[in-house]
Amino acid sequence: MSLTTAQSRPVQLPTLFLCLLAxxxxxxxxxxxxxxxxxxxxxxxxxxxxxxxxxxxxxxxxxxxxxxxxxxxxxxxxxxxxxxxxxxxxxxxxxxxxxxxxxxxxxxxxxxxxxxxxxxxxxxxxxxxNFDRLAAQEVPVVVDSAGIDLAEQMVVSSLINVSPRTIRFEGPARLLRGVPDTIHVKIPARRLALSYDEELRLPIPRHPLLRASADQVAVSFEVAELLQPLPPPPAPQPEKPAAASKPAKASKSSKTKPDRRK
Structure with a gap:
């Protein structure tokens, strides 16, 4: 009589996984x-x-x-x-x-x-x-006209246009104390010989809690050649000396009458 060894059944992984999940x-x-x-x-x-x-x-x-x-x-x-x-x-x-x-x-x-x-x-x-009072401030924008670098014999021949002319700041009151009273804009171009029309970034303070109505302005002006030199400014006139006061005349009543008594 021959003995047969029972073969082991393979483990079914999907079934085992479902059992563990359940x-x-x-x-x-x-x-x-x-x-x-x-x-x-x-x-x-x-x-x-x-x-x-x-x-x-x-x-x-x-x-x-x-x-x-x-x-x-x-x-x-x-x-x-x-x-x-x-x-x-x-x-x-x-x-x-x-x-x-x-x-x-x-x-x-x-x-x-x-x-x-x-x-x-x-x-x-x-x-x-931490809270602060919400405040707002209007600041004018001014172009540094004296600092415009022009080519030789060139002058600014028109008004300097700035848009916008004022910037509105809004934010905590303590941050608004650091905002300048006037924003000065410098023209970065050098040796200008043609008309100027550019948008310039404003030199304003930057802060996440500080909001500005604009961060750049449009600046434009005309440039022309000076055909003849400008007349020199008039020389200052010397001041006239003040007239000397005349001595007061002696009154007739003050004259000494001759003594006619002998």
Whole structure:
């Protein structure tokens, strides 16, 4: 009688993978059904203030870190889909006096906003606030006509046109203090012999919070040849000396009459 060895069946990898996936899914579903899970989530926040009067001088946080406790399914939704929830609105009544976010009041607002979980606390990172008053200033633009480099026998024969003639700056009041009262524009061309019509970049301060109505101006003027030299300026006339005052005549009454008595 011959004995035959039973051959081992090969392992089916797709079947093994599906079994492991099903086991992991069942374990995850059971875990999510439990309560009293605690996680930290990034919750969206929206700051409410008078944007026509005030401007933040440092970036406002778009989210805050919140510690929440609740059911696994609810925490899963809050952890993976936080931005599908409407942001919490945080009002700022006095921006110049408010330097930090009040975490206690924010936690209370979040408790009323997210009623399906328990808010433990708001983490204390990126909670600093900086505001300044929003201001505006109009600054005139002037071309440095004395610094125009002309070719020999050439002169500026027309008015110097500048467009725009004023630049409006808008931003935090402390930044506007560094804006000059007048913007002087220099003509970079050398030995000009033809009419000039160019757009020039303005020498203005650059800052992300400082907005300018324009960063360049159009400058144009005519240049012509001087056919005859300009007449020299008239020589200053010497001042006439003041006339000497004549001595006053003696009055007739002051004359001494001869004494006729003998």
């Amino acid at each position: 086991a992991a899914l069942i374990w995850l579903l059971n875990a999510l059904n439990k309560n009293s899970y605690t996680v930290n989530v990034q919750y969206p926040i929206e700051f409410v203030y008078d944007q026509k009067q005030f401007v933040p001088t440092s970036p406002l946080p778009k989210t805050v870190t919140v510690s929440i406790t609740g059911n696994g399914w609810k925490l899963f939704r809050q952890s993976w889909l936080p931005f599908r929830s409407s942001p919490i609105r945080y009002p700022i009544a006095h921006p110049l006096k408010t330097k930090f976010i009040n975490t206690a009041s924010l936690a209370t607002s979040l408790t009323d906003h997210a009623k399906d979980v328990r808010v433990n606390f708001v983490a204390g990172d990126t909670l600093e606030l």
